Amino acid sequence: MEDIFEPIVKAENLKKTFALSRKQQRVEKTQLTHKVAVNGLSFSAYRGEIYGLLGPNGAGKTTTLRILSTLIRPDEGDAYLMGHSVRKEPQKVRDCIGFLTSELKLEGFFTPDYLFDFFGAMHGVEKEVLAERKRELFSRFGIDAFSQVRVRDLSTGMKQKVSLVISIVHDPDVVIFDEPTNGLDVLTAKVVTDFLVELKRMGKSILLSTHIFSLVEKLCDRVGIIIDGKMIEDGPLADLCGGKSLEDKFFEIYYGLRGEVV
């Protein structure tokens, strides 16, 4: 029996250091040869909740999510998704997560229908199961109307919907979204937030990263504030804010760290 109080995502003391290229040293105006992107990060996310990793640019959010989705390996520490270690059982982890970044641009040549089948095959989903799931998801998220139109002829909102649906083609328990609304106009961003709410209703556990306070306040059950690769505060949204707005709380912490007065 699976313990329902057991965290669905559990990160333990994750650490990741990158060697900096010359070009990067120039861009970031630094002499350092290495950058600690994630520095001893631990947190837990629970079933059926939306967990938000909140932090400024360069805080280490993308790196953390990439470690959790097994795209890169941590130097130290380990993380468990549905009990599977990202270090020891990356294949098992890949089968139980969906991963999406706002940087993803689907190939314009293909139709949503084709791409759904393709990514389904990539996850090794059975044909009949896939067909059934496609019918359900396409009607649930209103993709039916344009499922046979090439992606390049779709609006940004439609494209985003397709990307989102494709990330859950294999019915994963955990869905990981890196900056899901980054660079999107308000209408498309709404498509994304509605989708996330719907996913939560479907019983999925969601892990997302963002630097947008309102997104966290609107969606997340639990939030972790990450600055310079470290988890500064972590807990249920209400407990964390303690009556203040998330933004006020964040800057209180942020300037506190730098020894400045708010």
Next chain:
Amino acid sequence: MKLVALIKKEFHRFFHDPRLVFTIILPGLLIFLIYNVIGSFVGTTEKYQYKVYVAGESSLTEVVKATVEASGSTVEFVPIGEEEGKAAVKDEKASALLVFSGNFDAAAEGGSVEIWYNGSAESSAFYNLASAVLRESAMRFSVTGHSFVTGQDLAKSFIANLLPFLVVTFVFSACMSVTLESVAGEKERGTLSTILATSVKRSHIALGKIIPLSCIAAIGAASSFLGVVFSLPKLIGADLGALGGYGFGSYALLLLLIMSYVPLIVSVIASVSTLSRSVKEASGYTSVVMILVMLISILSMFLTQLGDWVIAVPVLNAVVYMGKILGGELLVWQSLLAVGANLLYTALLVWLIAKMLSSERIMFGK
């Protein structure tokens, strides 16, 4: 299953995009078009009334006659002594001289036919026809052509030098047009990292690109090859006939050499694309590789005395052995070894690409 889906996707993209299909077969088509335009100016489909001397005897003259007449020309065979016949051909008093070895038709094997001809258009036209017909039935005897001018040989060595260069260049551009967009494009758009987040094997991702892209590029290669084969002889004013007077074995080896060069180049471009961050960057690097490949094939025109070690040098092996085959040397085992070497390098590159796909620095580096 996952590999099949990966392969299917590439084919789907290609065959449902008329523009892509067109760009792939365009080079060959262009060459063929040029050939037709120039061919119609030169007027190569002329009809002749050949006068051909024959020393010795064979019923094969009837076969030749039938073919000549089928092409709309006529031929008159006149028996003659060998030396007298040679003099007549040399002075352009006759189209050609056929010399059959003694007791030709009755001999079980080891007979020989010599075809003597001169530099006139009429004479070389007859030579091409007759040599093609005779070689087709040349199971038990040998066919040798002798020309009183060196024009034909020059033409052959010109083809031998230029054709490999053209083929290598055209095939490269065919590989480039399919591979860059498919591999570097996939990385740039972020779809590659989405695939990496699934449980597909890295080696399958690599194979899922190299196999279909090689097949597609091979179509382009075949198109270019046919275009060149059909047009070059005409362009240099020496009608060698559709098959240019080479035997089946030569063509088989040529095709093998080209077809082994295709997956090699596809995987080189795929490696470069995997290393690059964007299509633009990848195409920059690939142009450098292309210039290198062109340089190698041009250089090989001047380096005629290369040892067998070229077998192991990619690109150079294809160019050198194609050149030798076109020059009339049938180097079977060297060519086959070169093909093997190319396939080996391809396998190595596929393995390398799979490694690169697993490398954090390459896939997610800044």
